[in-house]
Amino acid sequence: MKFLLVLLVVVGGLWWLWRPRAKPPRGPVRKGAEATAPAEMVACAHCDLRLPRAEAVFDSEGYPFCSEAHRRAGLR
Numbered sequence: 001m002k003f004l005l006v007l008l009v010v011v012g013g014l015w016w017l018w019r020p021r022a023k024p025p026r027g028p029v030r031k032g033a034e035a036t037a038p039a040e041m042v043a044c045a046h047c048d049l050r051l052p053r054a055e056a057v058f059d060s061e062g063y064p065f066c067s068e069a070h071r072r073a074g075l076r
């Protein structure tokens, strides 16, 4: 019986030593943000609205606008 108790302690100790380690806490997972490169933001030259460069409308001089209407309206 005593042998069984010792065996239990040894097995328990080995399990405690080799148990899978808890992973360190990680910051908030932002898979979407990591998967896509951060979008470069531009400000509309008419109303100063910030929008991703990919969604901006550019005029012939390269000024970004938030919409076709503001591009036609021109600079402030």
Ligand SMILES: [Zn+2]
Pocket: 044, 045, 046, 047, 048, 049, 065, 066, 067, 070
């Ligand atoms: Zn605008």
